[in-house]
Amino acid sequence: MVIQPKLTFDPGPVAVTVAxxxxxxxxxxxxxxxxxNGAVVCMDGRDSRGRWDIPTGTxxxxxxxxxxxxxxxxxxxxxxxxxxxxxxxxAIYHEGVxxxxxxxxxxxxxxxxxxDIDMLEQEAHEKALDAAFEWFNHNSxxxxxxxxxxxxxxxxxxxxxxxxxxHIEDEQRVWGTDAAGRADTFAILNPDSGGGDAECLFNRIxxxxxxxxxxxxxxxxxxxxxxxxxxxxx
Numbered sequence: 001m002v003i004q005p006k007l008t009f010d011p012g013p014v015a016v017t018v019a020x021x022x023x024x025x026x027x028x029x030x031x032x033x034x035x036x037n038g039a040v041v042c043m044d045g046r047d048s049r050g051r052w053d054i055p056t057g058t059x060x061x062x063x064x065x066x067x068x069x070x071x072x073x074x075x076x077x078x079x080x081x082x083x084x085x086x087x088x089x090x091a092i093y094h095e096g097v098x099x100x101x102x103x104x105x106x107x108x109x110x111x112x113x114x115x116d117i118d119m120l121e122q123e124a125h126e127k128a129l130d131a132a133f134e135w136f137n138h139n140s141x142x143x144x145x146x147x148x149x150x151x152x153x154x155x156x157x158x159x160x161x162x163x164x165x166x167h168i169e170d171e172q173r174v175w176g177t178d179a180a181g182r183a184d185t186f187a188i189l190n191p192d193s194g195g196g197d198a199e200c201l202f203n204r205i206x207x208x209x210x211x212x213x214x215x216x217x218x219x220x221x222x223x224x225x226x227x228x229x230x231x232x233x234x
Contacts, residue, residue, distance in 0.1 A: 077185030208224030
């Protein structure tokens with residue numbers, strides 16, 4: 001049976017394609033929904049970007065919540081649009097892993113009483129990060145015009161933030177390139193990341209083995225920023 005995704009809030013064809021690729025090997029997934037303000041929560045009861053519901057076989061992605069959660073802007077200096085798109089990817093992959101876990105265990109009605117939720121969440125988190133890294137390793141950020149309702153929301157957010165958030169102006173200067181965040185901002189926020197200091201990071205960028213340089217300013221790509229959070233080191 002081919003699932004027809006329900007787009008209460010349209011994230012655009014790229015996000016739908018990613019999601020369909022994830023669920024096509026999961027026969028326990030019966031429904032895929034993209035919505036906004038759906039008050040969904042993940043298995044651990046904390047993350048509200050997505051949910052896997054075992055009895056109904058439904059994966060739900062709350063696009064509005066993916067727009068709201070800008071943790072990587074604050075923690076890594078990632079540009080706003082890249083952070084939002086990462087959230088979409090992460091939510092899809094994360095909930096797909098939960099569906100896969102239940103398929104492997106044969107859980108069809110709900111989690112058993114002895115299920116180790118922390119372990120399930122950690123596995124889903126790690127696999128979702130790895131999958132998002134691989135996506136950015138082979139693909140570029142979609143154009144806002146191709147993101148449907150999501151693109152409109154991102155435009156509204158960027159316009160609202162433009163006067164008060166320097167990330168937006170920095171992002172606009174390099175829009176359409178591989179840059180996903182300024183290297184100097186990342187270095188300030190994460191002085192010990194990558195096994196070296198800021199000078200080491202900057203030297204690698206200048207040598208062309210990492211990140212990119214645009215108009216004399218050093219930037220990190222989305223896959224570089226994701227790599228800083230997983231077992232792939234700078």
